[in-house]
Amino acid sequence: MKKTYQELEKEKNFKQILILLKKKRYTTKLELSTKLGLSIPTVTKIINEMLEIGIVFEANLNESNGGRRALVFEFIPDSLLSVGVKLELDSLQIALINLDGKIIKRKFINKNFIGSLELINILSNEIEIFLFEIGILAEKVKGIGISIPGIVSDDGLVLKVGTNFKIYNLNFEELQTKFNCKVIIENEANAAALAEFENLITKxxxxxxxxxxxxxxxxxxxxxxxxxxxxxxxxxxxxxxxxxxxxxxxxxxxxxxxxxxxxxxxxxxxxxxxxxxxxxxxxxxxxxxxxxxxxxxxxxxxxxxxxxxxxxxxxxxxxxxxxxxxxxxxxxxxxxxxxxxxxxxxxxxxxxxxxxxxxxxYKEDANLIGAGLLTFKDFFIL
Ligand SMILES: [Zn+2]
Missing domain, CATH: 3.30.420.40 (ATPase, nucleotide binding domain)
Known part of the structure; x- marks a missing residue:
């Protein structure tokens, strides 16, 4: 469904505020309003939404000059977590990624996936084991993003052409049902570009x-x-x-x-x-x-x-x-x-x-990080 003008504006403001928050780590409503040219009521509305999601935390700034205490909002990078997966011909990497695109935990698995009919099963089991090992409940994970060399479908659920994998039209939807969260597969270079873009955005x-x-x-x-x-x-x-x-x-x-x-x-x-x-x-x-x-x-x-x-x-x-x-x-x-x-x-x-x-x-981690960030897509520029 096409978004209304108001919805698009709100999204734009939300993202602008998030970018500044990520850069400054602490900020006040006044600073957000001045720097971004947004009204205080607009900033308040969005900050309230962020408080509800848990992206920001409200803290009191110490009184230094005897004036009124300003409310400071702190960015909480670990408030949302996702699983990033990097699938290659001969290996698999699974990582827990936060809103900063930081890898919190990761695991390497060596396995040959060329022409594999078991790919989805293996992936599903390995993600389950990974979450169990790091002690994170699947419900805590915002989504699972998978970076893969190949062409993927528009809805991000089907690997249409995996030339080097020799795998075609493989559907990843059952992972969504199993983990009860959003699953997106993305071409590995696109995933890496997303990670880099997030990194460069303030520049x-x-x-x-x-x-x-x-x-x-x-x-x-x-x-x-x-x-x-x-x-x-x-x-x-x-x-x-x-x-x-x-x-x-x-x-x-x-x-x-x-x-x-x-x-x-x-x-x-x-x-x-x-x-x-x-x-x-x-x-x-x-x-x-x-x-x-x-x-x-x-x-x-x-x-x-x-x-x-x-x-x-x-x-x-x-x-x-x-x-x-x-x-x-x-x-x-x-x-x-x-x-x-x-x-x-x-x-x-x-x-x-x-x-x-x-x-x-990010070196060889750009696509892994980008895959994880993909599931936060609703909160970012991309
Ligand atoms: Zn070629």
């Missing part, structure tokens, strides 16, 4: 492109503060843009896709071919490998390939920030300058605008 960046590098590559797009999903939620399948027209065969059926050269899987395979016994990024990014000529050559080629794709996307979106997320962020010192040089140096459009490119401060 006024409204156009963000997030490149999530994992077993594949995905892009999360935020335009003018709103996530852009495309006609069928297929926007941002950037891992399948063509880098080399006659290149390596990809799971999607095409050749030379970006992720065949720049995903973790691709880079590990490439270094393994040359050096042997390379199973993780950690095995690649160390002095023993990085100081060899072949190592330097391969990492330079990787940086160039990554930069070509990023540059194409930058030319289309002209975003304020391009953020790279994923485990690769732990090793940014080996690739950052290379990538910046390929994209920005001597470029007629984006000369020396290096600051547009960032590595995520």
């Amino acid at each position: 006024k960046n409204k156009n963000i492109l997030l490149i999530s590098i994992g077993t594949g590559i995905g892009a999360g797009i935020i335009i003018e503060g709103t996530p852009y999903m495309g006609a069928q939620k297929r926007a941002g399948e950037a891992g399948h843009i063509t880098l080399y027209p006659h290149g390596r065969k990809c799971n999607c059926g095409n050749r030379g896709c970006w992720e065949m050269y720049c995903s973790n899987t691709a880079i590990i395979e490439e270094f393994n071919k040359e050096f042997g016994n390379i199973k993780s990024l950690k095995d690649i990014f160390n002095r023993k490998i990085m100081e060899t000529d072949k190592g330097k050559f391969l990492i330079n080629l990787f940086s160039e390939n990554l930069a070509i794709g990023i540059k194409d996307l930058l030319l289309i979106f002209d975003c304020d920030k391009i953020i790279i997320s994923g485990e690769i962020c732990n090793y940014s010192k080996y690739i950052k300058t290379n990538i910046e040089n390929y994209i920005f140096k001597n470029d007629i459009f984006y000369q020396n605008e290096n600051k547009r490119l960032e590595f995520s401060s």
